[in-house]
Amino acid sequence: MAKRRATISDVAKLAGVSIATVSRVVNGTAPVAEETVRRVRDAITTLGYTPHAAARKLAGRETGTLGVLLPEVAAEFFFPLVRGIAEEVRNAGYDLLIHVASSGQESSLSTPLGEHNTDGLLIFTGRLNDEEITRLYNSGCPLVLLYRSPPDNLPIPYVMFENKKGARDLIDHVITVHGRRRIAFLRGPEGNEDSEWRERGYREALEKNGIPFDADLVGMGGFDADIARETVESWLIDGLDFDAIFAGDDEAAMGVMAALRHAGKKVPDDVAVMGFDDINSAKLMAPPLTTVRAPIEAAAAGAAQALLAQINGKEPPHQLRYPTQVIIRQSCGCPDTSSPKMTAS
Amino acid sequence: MAKRRATISDVAKLAGVSIATVSRVVNGTAPVAEETVRRVRDAITTLGYTPHAAARKLAGRETGTLGVLLPEVAAEFFFPLVRGIAEEVRNAGYDLLIHVASSGQESSLSTPLGEHNTDGLLIFTGRLNDEEITRLYNSGCPLVLLYRSPPDNLPIPYVMFENKKGARDLIDHVITVHGRRRIAFLRGPEGNEDSEWRERGYREALEKNGIPFDADLVGMGGFDADIARETVESWLIDGLDFDAIFAGDDEAAMGVMAALRHAGKKVPDDVAVMGFDDINSAKLMAPPLTTVRAPIEAAAAGAAQALLAQINGKEPPHQLRYPTQVIIRQSCGCPDTSSPKMTAS
DNA sequence: GCGTTTTCTGTAAGCGCTTTCATCATAGCA
DNA sequence: TGCTATGATGAAAGCGCTTACAGAAAACGC
Missing domain, CATH: 1.10.260.40 (lambda repressor-like DNA-binding domains)
Structure with missing residues (x-):
C-alpha cells in the first residue's frame, strides 16, 4: 500500500x-x-x-465547511437538530464541523473556531456570550442563531419557535378543559429565550382565564430531567399546592413525572404534567405526555438553509419562525383515544 | 469593519x-x-x-481534524458518545468533523470524507460496509471502530463493551431472583455486534439455569422504541406467553413498556422488563428500568484516544473492552430502595 | 482562404502558513 | 584577541490546489 x-x-x-x-x-x-x-x-x-481539502480551501475562497456550536449539555432534542442541519449541509455539498462548547470555558475565545475554519456558523449556545457573537459578526463571519435572538439588534438571522402561542394554548387547555388552576411552571436555563417566551405564554393563559400569577409556582427546571425532579421533590416536601406542572420542556417533564410518581402522586389525577418539544420519548412516557410539538428538525434545516443562502450572497430572512402545535396525550387528563386495551388491568 | x-x-x-x-x-x-x-x-x-486553518494544514502535515461517521439513526446514547469523543478530541487540539451517513446511500463512496479531510476516522455505522472499511484501511487512513470488530481480521483497533457478561448477569438475575422462565429477547438491528453478544449472554444465562432456548421468544427490537413496541404488540395479539422481556437496549425497553402498559399489563408484576445501556432516562421510566450500564462516554473517549495515539505513531491497543455493570431498579421486580414515599397512593 | 471566434489546454501566480537554511550578532572560552 | 557555540531573525522553498492569462488548435464567417 x-x-x-x-x-x-x-x-x-x-x-x-x-x-x-x-x-x-x-x-x-x-x-x-x-x-x-x-x-x-x-x-x-x-x-x-x-x-486535499485544505489545499482546496487555501486556493479557493471557501472552506466548504459549516460549523455548529453546541452547548455541552446532551439533550434528546439535539439529535433531530443535528440531523436537520447535517442533512441540509450535506445536500449542499458542505462538511459539518461540530464544536461542543467545553464546560469550563466561559466563552469560546480559546477555540479558534469559526472565522477561518468554516464558511459560516450555526450557533446554538447560551455560553457564547453576546460579545463573542458580536465579535464574530463584526469579523464578517456568516452567522445564524438557533433559538435565540441576536444581541444589540444585530441583523443576524435566527430561528425561533412559536413558543408563546404553543405554551398559551397548552396552558389554556388544562385550565379550560381540565379545570386546573394551580399550575406550576419550570423555567429553562438562565437566559434561555425559549423559556422566556414559554413563560410569557403561560402567563397569558393564566391572565386570560383570570388566574393570578403566583411566583411560588415558578421554579427551576433547567430543561433537564434531574434538575426538574429535584425542584418538584422540594416542592413536595414544602407542601406546595399545585394541580398541574408545565415542565418547560419534555426532558424536564420526565423528571417531573419521576418525582411525582416517587412521591405517590398520580399523573394526571393528582397533578397534570405538560412538556414542550414532543421529543420521541414523549409518547412513550407513563402516561403519554401532553406537550407542544416543535418542528426541531425542520427548524434546524431552515437555519442551515439560511446560512447557506447567506454564504452564497443571497439575502437570508432575518427571522425564521416555526409554528408549534399542541399535542394532546394523557398526562393532562385527556382520555386515551388510541386502540383499545387488550386486557383490563 | x-x-x-x-x-x-x-x-x-x-x-x-x-x-x-x-x-x-x-x-x-x-x-x-x-x-x-x-x-x-x-x-x-x-x-x-x-x-487560517487551511493554510496551516497545508503547510504542516496534519489536517488537525478527526472525523466521526455516524449512522443516520438518532438514539439517545449518541450524545454521551459524541460528547466523549468531542471532549477528548478537543483536548488534543483537534477539530471534530461529523458525518451523518445519509439514509439513501449504500456506502459513503459519494462522500469524499476521510482520507484527505481528516487525520483519522472514528467509525460507528453498520452502513459503511466491510469493503469500504477495508478500502479506508488500505488507503492508510488511521481508523478506530466503535462497537464492531474489523472485517477480515484487519488490525484495526476497536472498542467494545462486555455485552455478553452484562446480559448474562442481567438475565441470571431475573431467573434466579425473580423466578422468570419465559424470557423474551429483542434483537438489535441486523448485523449489530452488540446485539449478537447480548443474545449470547442471554442464551448462556438460560442454559446455565436449565431453561431451553425458545426461538419464539426472540423478536426484532432494532434498538428502537417504535420497532420494539410493535413487536411486543404483535406478541400480545398472538397471545405469546412470556413473563419477562430483555429489550436489547434501553430505547427498545421504553417501547416495550409502552406496549405493555397500553395492553394493561403490569410491569414488573406481569412482565419484567430489562434494557441495556443505562441511558439517562432509564432511571426515570415507570417503573425505573433495570438495565446494564455501559460506559458509553468513557468508551467513546477511549476510542478517540486510541485514534489519536495511532495518528501520533504510537501503537494503539488492538481492542478496547469496557466493563458493564448490572443496574437493578424496579422494572425487574426488585423493590425500590430509594428514599421513602411522601404519600401513600 | 484569411481574420475571428470558440474550444481546449498549459504556464504560472498565488492562497497563508510552516520550516529548513543561511545570516549575523553576541557570548563563551582558550 | 581569535574562534566557535548559541540565540535571534530573515529569505525562501514549498504544501496541493484554483484560476487568471495566454497560446494553440479547430471551427466559423464572408
Missing part, C-alpha cells in the same frame, strides 16, 4: 495532462475534451485520488 | 518582523527575543489576527 497519497500532479502525470486540466475535470469549471476527461478519470480512479 | 481578514504578513509588517518570526511566536517553535514577542503579540491583538 502506498503510504503517500496521490496529489493532483500524480494524476496529471499519469493522464499526461497538466494539473490545471485535472482540476478542471474534477470541478467541471471549464470545458474539457471528452477523451481527456476519460483519461483523467481513469488516472484518478487507479490512483485513488481525492482532492 | 475591515472585510479582509488579517494575514500573517499583515502582522509581520505591523510588528516590523518577518512572517517566520510571527509564526514562531504563534507556535512557540523556536526561541524569540522577549521584546519581539511583545511587539508581535501586540500586532496580533490590534489586528485581531487568527491563523
Whole structure:
C-alpha cells in the first residue's frame, strides 16, 4: 500500500495532462475534451485520488465547511437538530464541523473556531456570550442563531419557535378543559429565550382565564430531567399546592413525572404534567405526555438553509419562525383515544 | 469593519518582523527575543489576527481534524458518545468533523470524507460496509471502530463493551431472583455486534439455569422504541406467553413498556422488563428500568484516544473492552430502595 | 482562404502558513 | 584577541490546489 497519497500532479502525470486540466475535470469549471476527461478519470480512479481539502480551501475562497456550536449539555432534542442541519449541509455539498462548547470555558475565545475554519456558523449556545457573537459578526463571519435572538439588534438571522402561542394554548387547555388552576411552571436555563417566551405564554393563559400569577409556582427546571425532579421533590416536601406542572420542556417533564410518581402522586389525577418539544420519548412516557410539538428538525434545516443562502450572497430572512402545535396525550387528563386495551388491568 | 481578514504578513509588517518570526511566536517553535514577542503579540491583538486553518494544514502535515461517521439513526446514547469523543478530541487540539451517513446511500463512496479531510476516522455505522472499511484501511487512513470488530481480521483497533457478561448477569438475575422462565429477547438491528453478544449472554444465562432456548421468544427490537413496541404488540395479539422481556437496549425497553402498559399489563408484576445501556432516562421510566450500564462516554473517549495515539505513531491497543455493570431498579421486580414515599397512593 | 471566434489546454501566480537554511550578532572560552 | 557555540531573525522553498492569462488548435464567417 502506498503510504503517500496521490496529489493532483500524480494524476496529471499519469493522464499526461497538466494539473490545471485535472482540476478542471474534477470541478467541471471549464470545458474539457471528452477523451481527456476519460483519461483523467481513469488516472484518478487507479490512483485513488481525492482532492486535499485544505489545499482546496487555501486556493479557493471557501472552506466548504459549516460549523455548529453546541452547548455541552446532551439533550434528546439535539439529535433531530443535528440531523436537520447535517442533512441540509450535506445536500449542499458542505462538511459539518461540530464544536461542543467545553464546560469550563466561559466563552469560546480559546477555540479558534469559526472565522477561518468554516464558511459560516450555526450557533446554538447560551455560553457564547453576546460579545463573542458580536465579535464574530463584526469579523464578517456568516452567522445564524438557533433559538435565540441576536444581541444589540444585530441583523443576524435566527430561528425561533412559536413558543408563546404553543405554551398559551397548552396552558389554556388544562385550565379550560381540565379545570386546573394551580399550575406550576419550570423555567429553562438562565437566559434561555425559549423559556422566556414559554413563560410569557403561560402567563397569558393564566391572565386570560383570570388566574393570578403566583411566583411560588415558578421554579427551576433547567430543561433537564434531574434538575426538574429535584425542584418538584422540594416542592413536595414544602407542601406546595399545585394541580398541574408545565415542565418547560419534555426532558424536564420526565423528571417531573419521576418525582411525582416517587412521591405517590398520580399523573394526571393528582397533578397534570405538560412538556414542550414532543421529543420521541414523549409518547412513550407513563402516561403519554401532553406537550407542544416543535418542528426541531425542520427548524434546524431552515437555519442551515439560511446560512447557506447567506454564504452564497443571497439575502437570508432575518427571522425564521416555526409554528408549534399542541399535542394532546394523557398526562393532562385527556382520555386515551388510541386502540383499545387488550386486557383490563 | 475591515472585510479582509488579517494575514500573517499583515502582522509581520505591523510588528516590523518577518512572517517566520510571527509564526514562531504563534507556535512557540523556536526561541524569540522577549521584546519581539511583545511587539508581535501586540500586532496580533490590534489586528485581531487568527491563523487560517487551511493554510496551516497545508503547510504542516496534519489536517488537525478527526472525523466521526455516524449512522443516520438518532438514539439517545449518541450524545454521551459524541460528547466523549468531542471532549477528548478537543483536548488534543483537534477539530471534530461529523458525518451523518445519509439514509439513501449504500456506502459513503459519494462522500469524499476521510482520507484527505481528516487525520483519522472514528467509525460507528453498520452502513459503511466491510469493503469500504477495508478500502479506508488500505488507503492508510488511521481508523478506530466503535462497537464492531474489523472485517477480515484487519488490525484495526476497536472498542467494545462486555455485552455478553452484562446480559448474562442481567438475565441470571431475573431467573434466579425473580423466578422468570419465559424470557423474551429483542434483537438489535441486523448485523449489530452488540446485539449478537447480548443474545449470547442471554442464551448462556438460560442454559446455565436449565431453561431451553425458545426461538419464539426472540423478536426484532432494532434498538428502537417504535420497532420494539410493535413487536411486543404483535406478541400480545398472538397471545405469546412470556413473563419477562430483555429489550436489547434501553430505547427498545421504553417501547416495550409502552406496549405493555397500553395492553394493561403490569410491569414488573406481569412482565419484567430489562434494557441495556443505562441511558439517562432509564432511571426515570415507570417503573425505573433495570438495565446494564455501559460506559458509553468513557468508551467513546477511549476510542478517540486510541485514534489519536495511532495518528501520533504510537501503537494503539488492538481492542478496547469496557466493563458493564448490572443496574437493578424496579422494572425487574426488585423493590425500590430509594428514599421513602411522601404519600401513600 | 484569411481574420475571428470558440474550444481546449498549459504556464504560472498565488492562497497563508510552516520550516529548513543561511545570516549575523553576541557570548563563551582558550 | 581569535574562534566557535548559541540565540535571534530573515529569505525562501514549498504544501496541493484554483484560476487568471495566454497560446494553440479547430471551427466559423464572408
